[in-house]
Amino acid sequence: MTAWADHRPLPGVVGRAVEHEQVSGLLNGASLVTLTGAAGVGKSVLARAVLEEHTARHGGTVIRVGCWDGLAEGGPAEALLRAAGQADTVCRDTARPLARQAADPGPGAPPPVGADRTDATTARTPPGATALAALAAHCRRQRATVLLDDCDPVLAECAQLVRRLLRADPSLRIMATARGPLGLAEEQVVDLAPLPVTLGEGIAGPAVELLATRVAGTGTAAAAPELLVTVCQALEGSPLAIALAAHQLDRMSLPQLAAQVGTDGPLFYSGPAATVRHTSLHAAQAAGYALCSPTDRRVWARLSVLPGDFDPWLAGCVCTSSDVPAAAVDGALERLRTASVVERVRDAGGAHEDTGAALPPRYRLPRAARDFGRTQLREAGEESAALRRFRQACAALAAEAQITWQGPNQQVAVRLVEDERANLDAALTRPPQDAEDALGALEIAVSLWFHWAACGFRREGRAHLDRLLLLSRDDTALRARALWLAGYLAAQEHSPAAAEALLGEAWTAAVMHADSDGLARIAHAHGVLELYRGNTAAAMACLEEAARHHSRDPWFGPGPAHSWALLAIALAPLDAERARTAAHRAWETRHCDGDFWLYSTVLYARAMTESAHGKPTAALRACHKALVAKKLIGDPLFIAGVRHMLAGLRRTVRGGTARPDADEETPWWQRGGPGVRARPFFSRLRAGS
Secondary structure, three states: OOOOOOOOOOOOOOOOHHHHHHHHHHHHHOOEEEEEEOOOOOHHHHHHHHHHHHHHHHOOEEEEEEOOOOOOOOHHHHHHHHHHOOOOHHHHHOHHHHHOHHHOOOOOOOOOOOOOHHHHHHHOOOOOHHHHHHHHHHHHHHOEEEEEEOOHHHHHHHHHHHHHHHHHOOOOEEEEEOOOOOOOOOEEEEEEOOOOOEOOOOOEOHHHHHHHHHHHHOOOOOOOHHHHHHHHHHOOOOHHHHHHHHHHHHOOOHHHHHHHHHOOOOOOOEOOOOOHHHOEHHHHHHHHHHOOOHHHHHHHHHHOOOOOOEOHHHHHHHHOEOOEOHHHHHHHHHHHHHOOOOEEEEOOOOEOOOOOOEOOOEEEOOHHHHHHHHHHHHHOOOHHHHHHHHHHHHHHHHHHHHHHHOOOOHHHHHHHHHHOHHHHHHHHHOOOOOHHHHHHHHHHHHHOHHHHHOOOOHHHHHHHHHHHHHHOOOOOHHHHHHHHHHHHHHHHOOOHHHHHHHHHHHHHHHHHOOOHHHHHHHHHHHHHHHHHHOOHHHHHHHHHHHHOOOOOOOOOOOOHHHHHHHHHHHHOOOOHHHHHHHHHHHHHOOOOOOOHHHHHHHHHHHHHHHHHOOOHHHHHHHHHHHHHHHHOOOOHHHHHHHHHHHHHHHHHHHHOOOOOOHHHHOOHHHOOHHHOOOOOOOOOOOOOO
């Protein structure tokens, strides 16, 4: 029969079948197995379940020491001797020397000066060796497995104890649980992640199974699976969070719980638990926070303003201050990761698939740790400063993406925005603290012009700009650009009244700032508006005006090359030769060879020209190339239109008719229907989708 030190009933385990089998296999051959993971992930529950099965199958007992349960004088060593329940006098009398092993100079240290041969022999014998031998002999007789549970507050003492126990008896079996490993050579570490919420589309994962079990135990009626998934996703699959949330069902319904956990903000749920630190998420995080150094605490708190995953650069921008040097942030990140506070979602050393450059690691602060850190940040009076640094860092990221977009590889810019999706979204949507902070948010929205205008996220871009323009009333060059971008997006969204009003304000601002580039961009936007209206003559006049301008700022907005490309589209059904010339001018005036946005537009213009003038085979080739190029950067509306045109051209080529039907020549901006789906914010349409 298993001898548990605390005599508490063993808990059941839900959703850990794979980890249970893995740990059981390691326990059969390894001398030390350590379960690590974040607070509340279920380390102790799994350890006790595995050991219960192990002893039921192989016999023997389990000697457990709860290291966070308030150890008496003597630390884990004396607690282990007490838990063994030995009546052996030698063990009792030598418990205190065993607990003082940290002061032992070790068997290789020289004896003190003047010591005789007997003293030297004594110095080479570790204190407590008799107790170790007696304890090892006791475990061998009883076929006992040692469980050092929750080693975190005395991690170094536990590591030293385990090292000496295994020296005394290498056949001893020891299991430990902690938020970080003990760091011993013999150690086999199993890191427990939160429970998966789903195992694929329509397949509930272990987290949902756990919540369903808890819900059934509350007497609640059969729960809708989608509500269970919603709750588990908001709680990020944390077993402790799921258990505490389930306790709330005696005072609220499951739909109310799902709505509450889905809101942004800390979860203050509490409920009964075996230990005080597991009665709430706050208490579980506070226990680990107390073990961190002051620097690590500050980094933890400041990282809480980051809603998504992040790299060391962004962490440094947010955390660095007078009391946290920039050089200290990387070390703090790794220590917090070792303590299972921060998750590493990507290791360093991989190669960027577009550039081949080495990728930095990326980290993530789980919701429970983020909520706790935000509370600490607020109590320290540092939240405002951290949020300001966060928005400034996001402005730098957006500016980098804008410059990269106009460089030789637009895919890198698209991927940068995708990687920083959650952070950029938060920087755009969190309410600014003052006028300067509002300008910072507006700067992010303007820098991401290509994401809104070229990659197909026009509606999201307009929503951000409309809101931020109301908060930034000063007549600045940045506001002038924002007005143009809002008008340009409105034109692309077929909102002529809004587009004309915004472009009118932008024109006034451009004139006041003597911004010739701005005037050219406004002419381009009017050309788009007239082209979309079907007013070809007016569109050609505006686009010709924009195309003749020599841009002084090639980093922002569509330049003359894009005006030439749209002019080619306008000319396609009217004059094949002029359309081909305009398309050629567009490519000749390109800023760089990696402009897939321009390349796809030029190819589309060629496809329209050849199709309109009786060359469907050439049109088919150009249309296919346009689709391939556009898929690299996205824009569902363009892609749906090109696919529609491609299908018509294929039928034309197969059937041998002179031209496709009129509907099959519908420009992409007039396409609609089931082929055009609303895309989630910042969700990129990837190649091959």
